[in-house]
Amino acid sequence: MTSRITPRLRNGARKVGRNLLILAGALLAITLIVDTASAQQCPSIKVVCSNRVAGDGSPLHCSATLEGPSSTNIIYRWNVSARAPIQTVSGKPDEVEVNMDGNSDRVVRVTVTINGLPEECEDSAYFDSFLAELGPQAQARANAAPADTTHTNAPNDNAAPSTTATCSEIVTEGEAAYFSVNVDGVEPGATPIYSWAVSQGSIKKGQGTASIAVDTADLGGGILRATAHVGGFSSPLTVSCTTMVKRVPKAYRLDELAGINSDEENERLSRFALRLRIGLDERAYIIALGRRGQRAEEIRKRAERIRDYLINQFGVAPDRIMAVGIGFGRSDAVQLWVVQTGASPPRAEDSAAIRR
Known part of the structure; x- marks a missing residue:
């Protein structure tokens, strides 16, 4: 039996096919637009x-x-x-x-x-x-001070002399911070008299001269401001300069587990894990301490048990926590250390010495 398709049916089928292709293309275009728009929208x-x-x-x-x-x-x-x-x-x-x-x-x-x-x-x-x-002025200087900060001061636009203070924008904690003042237009026969004051730290040398060195020990993360008072003229002059003190990465003991029950130990480990989740630039070191005469392997296993617990129970990344070293003290204990990026890790012998 031979089937025949009339020209009218054939033309209708072609129109339906074209409409389906157009509809499919429109749906594809809508999908692409939605996907593109959602990819570009960021909170x-x-x-x-x-x-x-x-x-x-x-x-x-x-x-x-x-x-x-x-x-x-x-x-x-x-x-x-x-x-x-x-x-x-x-x-x-x-x-x-x-x-x-x-x-x-x-x-x-x-x-x-x-x-x-x-x-x-x-x-x-x-x-x-x-x-x-x-x-607000000190905040602005701390946020956007030039590489070599200079401040100039004079009593008024027409008077001489004038002073200029210079200091570095940033120094590293523990290094000396240097400040200097230059006096221009000194009156005939006048001799500048220098007196310095600092916002924190101590002046190591140079008090009474045009330049000073300031000790920045324990000043990391702060702002150091030195003010020069220059006398010996008809009008005394005052000028200041500000330096940011960069913190030196450190390692420090955050907690010690000794003589506590399992519930309290779990609670303190939970807080330690939270600290690690927050401090993304920090690593954890676990140091187990034992009494002299104990087997080293027994002491080491306690540190490894704490490490495994933090990883399995709280999801701390294994590469961020180390169960390192052992030490000997008066009693059994586990010390939890935090080491900032760039700092040297603690040593077991140092840890034991701290306990004593």
Whole structure:
């Protein structure tokens, strides 16, 4: 039996086919537009912190705001430049409190990194917190000082002499910070008399001269300001210069587990794991201590047990935690150390000496 298709049916089939192709193309175009638009939409991250006042001792409260499209499965990771404990606010992973009690850092940077955003999106933001006593002018100098900072002062536009103070923008903690002042247009017969004052630290040498060296030990993370008072003229002159002191990476013991029950040990390990999740530029070192006469292998296994617990129970990355070394002390203990990037790790013998 032979089937025949009339010209009318054939033309109808062709029209239906063309319409289906057009519809498929439109759907493909719509899909491509939606996919492209969603890929280009990234949320913005903003961090704000409460004010800090020198000597107040109140915690620094910080919160992160995520504006725009984002996944519901995101993780907030917090980090602070100062050596200060961070505590999350219950039920609010986008908020933290930093315990600043006893901390004298002039500038503290709080950084949040958000995991779970698209790869092409910016995933971090930070906030620089300044002590209120610095004032807006000092904050501006700390944020945008030139490589070699110079400040000039004169009593008025028509008077001479004038002074110029010079200092470096940044020095590393422990190095000497140098400040100098130059006096131009000295009055005939006049001899400059120099007197220096510094905001923190101590003047190592040069007091009474045009240049001083300032000791920056334990000043890391702060701002050092030196002010020169120049007398010997009809009108005394005063000029200042500001230097940022860069912190030296350190290793320090955060906790020690000794003579406690398992519940308390688990609670303190939980806090230690939280610190590691927040301090992304830090590594953990575990040092087990035992009594003299104990087998070294027994002591080492305690450190390895703590390491495995942190990895398996709290998801700490294995490459960020080391169960290193053993030491001997008066009793059994496990010390939990935090080592900032660039710092030398602790030694077991140093750890035991600290306990004694």
